[in-house]
Amino acid sequence: MTLIARLDSRALVRVAGPDARLFLHNLLTQDVEGLGEGELRFGALLSPPGRLLFDLFLWGEGDGVTLDVAADRRDGLIQRLSMYRLRAKVEIAADDRAVFTAWGEGPPAPGFVADPRLPGLGWRGLSAADPTADEPAWRAHELAHGVPGTPDSPPDKDYPIEANFDLLNGIDFAKGCFIGQETTSRMKRRGAIKNRMLPIRFDGPPPAFGAEVLLDGDRRAGEVRGGIDGRAMALLRLDRIDGLLTVDGRPIAVERPGWLLG
Known part of the structure; x- marks a missing residue:
C-alpha cells in the first residue's frame, strides 16, 4: 500500500528566467545547470562560512527551477536569493x-518522483493528490530510515556534512563554486568529520530540543534535535557513541543505518 501525505510544513519558491539555472548553480550545493525537466534533486543554500541555512528540493520546470523549502523559511529564502540576484535575469516569487x-509498497501516484536522498525512502510530488496519511506519519518514516529533516537543523547552526548532506546526495563536490564551498570541501577532503546526525531510540516522549546526551553519565556526547515518541535525531560525536548514553537520566540507543556508517 502506498501512503500519501500533504506536507504543510513545506512551501515553494519559483525561480524563473533566462539566467535561473546558472544563478542557482552558483549559489547552491547541488548541480542546477544539469537539472532536467521534471527531475528532482536535493541540495542546500549555505552561509558564506559554510553553515546550513536552507535545505532544498529542486524541481526542473520549464524555464526555471521550483524550490521546495520549509514553509517558515520561505520568506527568508526569497529575501536571501533577491540579495544575490544583482543583474541576473531571474524572477523570484512564492x-x-x-x-x-x-x-x-507499490508504484507512486502519477506526477511523483523518487526522493533523491535515499533509495526506497519514497517519492515527492507537486500535483494535487488525496492524502491517505498525515505529516507526522511521514516524519516517523523519515526517522525510521535515519534521515534528518528541517526540524533537526536550525538555520546557521550545523555544517551540511554534519546533517549528512554528503551521504544523501545533497552536495555535488564536482560542480565548482557555491556559497560555503571552501569549508564544505575542506571538511570532506580532510575526512575529519567529528559529528553527525544519528537516530536514537528511547522509551516515552522525545527529550526537549537541545537536551544534552551524556556518555557514561558525565561526558558530553552531543544533543537531541527533533523527534517523536520513541525516536529522535541527535547530533553526536562519533567518538562517543559507544557506551552507556543517557538523556535526562533516560537511557538511549543509537541506531546506525547501513547507508550512514557502512
Missing part, C-alpha cells in the same frame, strides 16, 4: 502549490 510525499 508558488502556492502544495507539496506531497508518498511512501510504501
Whole structure:
C-alpha cells in the first residue's frame, strides 16, 4: 500500500528566467545547470562560512527551477536569493502549490518522483493528490530510515556534512563554486568529520530540543534535535557513541543505518 501525505510544513519558491539555472548553480550545493525537466534533486543554500541555512528540493520546470523549502523559511529564502540576484535575469516569487510525499509498497501516484536522498525512502510530488496519511506519519518514516529533516537543523547552526548532506546526495563536490564551498570541501577532503546526525531510540516522549546526551553519565556526547515518541535525531560525536548514553537520566540507543556508517 502506498501512503500519501500533504506536507504543510513545506512551501515553494519559483525561480524563473533566462539566467535561473546558472544563478542557482552558483549559489547552491547541488548541480542546477544539469537539472532536467521534471527531475528532482536535493541540495542546500549555505552561509558564506559554510553553515546550513536552507535545505532544498529542486524541481526542473520549464524555464526555471521550483524550490521546495520549509514553509517558515520561505520568506527568508526569497529575501536571501533577491540579495544575490544583482543583474541576473531571474524572477523570484512564492508558488502556492502544495507539496506531497508518498511512501510504501507499490508504484507512486502519477506526477511523483523518487526522493533523491535515499533509495526506497519514497517519492515527492507537486500535483494535487488525496492524502491517505498525515505529516507526522511521514516524519516517523523519515526517522525510521535515519534521515534528518528541517526540524533537526536550525538555520546557521550545523555544517551540511554534519546533517549528512554528503551521504544523501545533497552536495555535488564536482560542480565548482557555491556559497560555503571552501569549508564544505575542506571538511570532506580532510575526512575529519567529528559529528553527525544519528537516530536514537528511547522509551516515552522525545527529550526537549537541545537536551544534552551524556556518555557514561558525565561526558558530553552531543544533543537531541527533533523527534517523536520513541525516536529522535541527535547530533553526536562519533567518538562517543559507544557506551552507556543517557538523556535526562533516560537511557538511549543509537541506531546506525547501513547507508550512514557502512
